[in-house]
Amino acid sequence: MWTKHHKKRRFGRFIIPAITVAFVSYFGYHCIHGELGLIATEKFEQQRLQRAQDLSKLTHKREQLERQVMLMSDGSLDKDMLDEIARYQLNVSRPDEIVIFNNYF
Numbered sequence: 001m002w003t004k005h006h007k008k009r010r011f012g013r014f015i016i017p018a019i020t021v022a023f024v025s026y027f028g029y030h031c032i033h034g035e036l037g038l039i040a041t042e043k044f045e046q047q048r049l050q051r052a053q054d055l056s057k058l059t060h061k062r063e064q065l066e067r068q069v070m071l072m073s074d075g076s077l078d079k080d081m082l083d084e085i086a087r088y089q090l091n092v093s094r095p096d097e098i099v100i101f102n103n104y105f
Helices: 011-033 038-073 079-090
Strands: none
Touching: 011 038, 038 079
């Protein structure tokens, strides 16, 4: 009867744990620092909040402009509004007037 005896090596029992540690380290690193990792997710959230603020500012400004257009185009043109816009855009005033700019146009 022929039998083969293999000598047990110490190196052989470290291969599977070493491969496991390598895989866990690789995927762990990319979970934190990767393109869709935790750090990138925080940056995306900060960017989303900043853009939401910008959107609210632009929405408010658009509402103001729509109100001004409505005052000027609904058939009953407000003369004070027309005078105010014309003076602001043409930079014209009478000598006895004091001009204060609020920059809301």
